[in-house]
Amino acid sequence: RRYLTAKHQWLQVHTSHRHSLLVPGTNTELLPDGISTIAGWKVPGTFNYRLPLSPRRWVRMLDALEPDLIEVGDVFHPAWCAMRTARRRRAPLLAFFHSNFPRLAGRRLGRLVEAGLNSYLRRVYERVDLVLAPSRLMCEHLAGIGLDNTALQPLGVDTDIFSPLRHRPELRRTLGLADDTRLLVYAGRFSGEKNIDVLLGAMRLLGERYHLLMLGGGESARPAANITVQPYCRDSIELATTIASCDALVHAGCSETFGLVIIEALACGI
Numbered sequence: 001r002r003y004l005t006a007k008h009q010w011l012q013v014h015t016s017h018r019h020s021l022l023v024p025g026t027n028t029e030l031l032p033d034g035i036s037t038i039a040g041w042k043v044p045g046t047f048n049y050r051l052p053l054s055p056r057r058w059v060r061m062l063d064a065l066e067p068d069l070i071e072v073g074d075v076f077h078p079a080w081c082a083m084r085t086a087r088r089r090r091a092p093l094l095a096f097f098h099s100n101f102p103r104l105a106g107r108r109l110g111r112l113v114e115a116g117l118n119s120y121l122r123r124v125y126e127r128v129d130l131v132l133a134p135s136r137l138m139c140e141h142l143a144g145i146g147l148d149n150t151a152l153q154p155l156g157v158d159t160d161i162f163s164p165l166r167h168r169p170e171l172r173r174t175l176g177l178a179d180d181t182r183l184l185v186y187a188g189r190f191s192g193e194k195n196i197d198v199l200l201g202a203m204r205l206l207g208e209r210y211h212l213l214m215l216g217g218g219e220s221a222r223p224a225a226n227i228t229v230q231p232y233c234r235d236s237i238e239l240a241t242t243i244a245s246c247d248a249l250v251h252a253g254c255s256e257t258f259g260l261v262i263i264e265a266l267a268c269g270i
Contacts, residue, residue, distance in 0.1 A: 005035075006158065008021055008035070018033050019033065020034065021035045022036045022062060023037055023038070024040040024050035024052050025037025025038065026050070027039050028061075030064055030065075032066075036061060036065065038052040055077050055081050058077070059081045059084055062085040063085050063088070067089065070091055071095070071096055071132075072093065072094070072095050075125075083127055092130075093127075093128045094131070095132070096133075097125075097133045097142060098134070100138060101117065102121060121145065122146050125149070126149075132153035133152060134155045135152070135154070155260055156263065158236070161236050162240045162267035163240065163244065163267065164269030165244075166245070180209075181211050182209060182210045182247050184211065184247065184248050185213045185214075185249055185250070185265075186212060186213070186250050187243065188216050189217065199212065199214075207226070208226055211227070213230065213242070213246065214228065214229045214230070215231070215232050215233055216232045240268060243268045249261070
């Protein structure tokens with residue numbers, strides 16, 4: 001989400017390109033040059049992930065946006081819908097390999113599942129003009145499954161927004177903390193793969209001299225006396241100000257697809 005919305009905002013401000021997003025949501029709404037949504041069922045066991053299952057609607061809405069270039073971020077039925085639209089409009093088609101989901105699935109379901117997903121991945125990506133990946137490691141993975149139409153497109157952060165200059169000492173007072181309290185911050189979903197229980201256990205061991213500010217949503221974080229839970233900041237400046245005003249970012253997830261929040265925290269000087 002942060003990659004897509006940041007790119008959308010940057011293109012609107014700095015270029016004359018029309019940039020439209022078409023993503024799952026709670027309702028169906030077409031907004032050319034904006035963020036259009038397709039209603040989908042909420043996936044059980046996830047934090048607000050939705051899955052629209054109507055290929056005809058994907059194709060119809062994609063076509064209505066009149067794209068000259070299409071970038072697809074999903075390798076399942078939205079990718080096939082994008083192929084149909086790109087062929088009909090004779091538009092270049094790009095794919096973005098955001099996460100190595102075959103490897104993540106393989107860790108849970110075994111190597112046969114991982115091999116099958118890699119085979120499917122190759123089948124889809126052979127049909128697009130170019131596959132973008134955010135790291136050299138992921139480019140190497142794509143080459144390893146037989147793809148040569150790949151390019152490195154690093155993710156990054158806006159250092160005018162995520163900067164040490166965002167530091168605000170009054171955050172501790174707002175949280176009712178003493179000036180010498182070590183203030184830690186976590187930003188992300190409160191879901192199983194983030195190993196939230198590890199963070200909570202660490203805070204029990206660290207005790208009252210440390211305080212954890214948790215920004216996010218989803219499963220309950222069961223806050224303790226030295227933990228404050230707040231909704232995730234959708235506003236980038238608000239998020240950057242909060243992160244820069246803490247002493248350290250903490251994160252217990254061990255299977256991150258990229259970990260953009262870590263780069264944001266580094267840019268904030270913590």
